[in-house]
Amino acid sequence: MSEKRTIDARGTFCPGPLMELIAGIKQAEIGDELEVLSTDEGSANDIPEWVNKVGHEVVGTSEAAGVWHVVVRKTK
Amino acid sequence: MSEKICVIVTSGSREKLQMAAMLASVGAVSGAEVLVFLSMNGLPPFVRSSAGAAENEGELGRLMAEKKAPPFLQLFEQAVELGDAKVHPCSMAMDVMGIGKDDLLGFLGEPLGLTKFLSEADGAQTWTF
Numbered sequence: 001m002s003e004k005r006t007i008d009a010r011g012t013f014c015p016g017p018l019m020e021l022i023a024g025i026k027q028a029e030i031g032d033e034l035e036v037l038s039t040d041e042g043s044a045n046d047i048p049e050w051v052n053k054v055g056h057e058v059v060g061t062s063e064a065a066g067v068w069h070v071v072v073r074k075t076k
Numbered sequence: 077m078s079e080k081i082c083v084i085v086t087s088g089s090r091e092k093l094q095m096a097a098m099l100a101s102v103g104a105v106s107g108a109e110v111l112v113f114l115s116m117n118g119l120p121p122f123v124r125s126s127a128g129a130a131e132n133e134g135e136l137g138r139l140m141a142e143k144k145a146p147p148f149l150q151l152f153e154q155a156v157e158l159g160d161a162k163v164h165p166c167s168m169a170m171d172v173m174g175i176g177k178d179d180l181l182g183f184l185g186e187p188l189g190l191t192k193f194l195s196e197a198d199g200a201q202t203w204t205f
Binding site for chain 2: 011012013014015016018019022023026050053054
């Protein structure tokens with residue numbers, strides 16, 4: 001059964017949130033969702049670029065109170 | 077054929093080491109084969125006794141040290157662990173400094189000479205810092 005995990009990368013800067021996501025994806029199973037929390041707007045924009053380039057799936061991106069939430073599904 | 081990125085680091089400034097580490101790590105986790113060549117003042121921060129030591133060139137280096145930017149050593153190590161990156165010390169710089177492979181951080185690859193580096197860099201996009 002697929003799981004959802006949160007990666008709290010608040011307070012760090014590019015490419016910290018991306019690298020933390022990638023470390024999480026390595027450990028995840030196909031179909032799992034990972035939600036990255038980031039206070040760095042550059043990372044919120046850059047993570048979907050990376051996800052599209054390597055072929056995973058962006059489930060959604062949202063911002064609340066200065067924290068970006070990027071949800072990614074591992075597809076391969 | 078996958079993309080190949082070569083990165084030459086000859087500067088010991090925090091800003092340049094950081095930019096090189098960002099390029100190497102993001103490139104390596106995006107499907108590129110990355111080869112980093114450390115020479116001149118770019119090598120001492122990878123020596124165990126002076127690991128991570130870097131001079132700030134200016135405002136950005138100071139800010140990065142003050143805030144929580146991922147340290148360049150961590151990013152280079154992640155490039156190797158999470159992606160297809162190799163970080164090689166320059167054999168000439170090691171000779172000049174009088175150090176051996178055991179004096180360097182564990183994630184570094186074998187010492188490389190310029191001839192070998194040039195043949196590796198043939199046809200690759202190459203960045204210098």
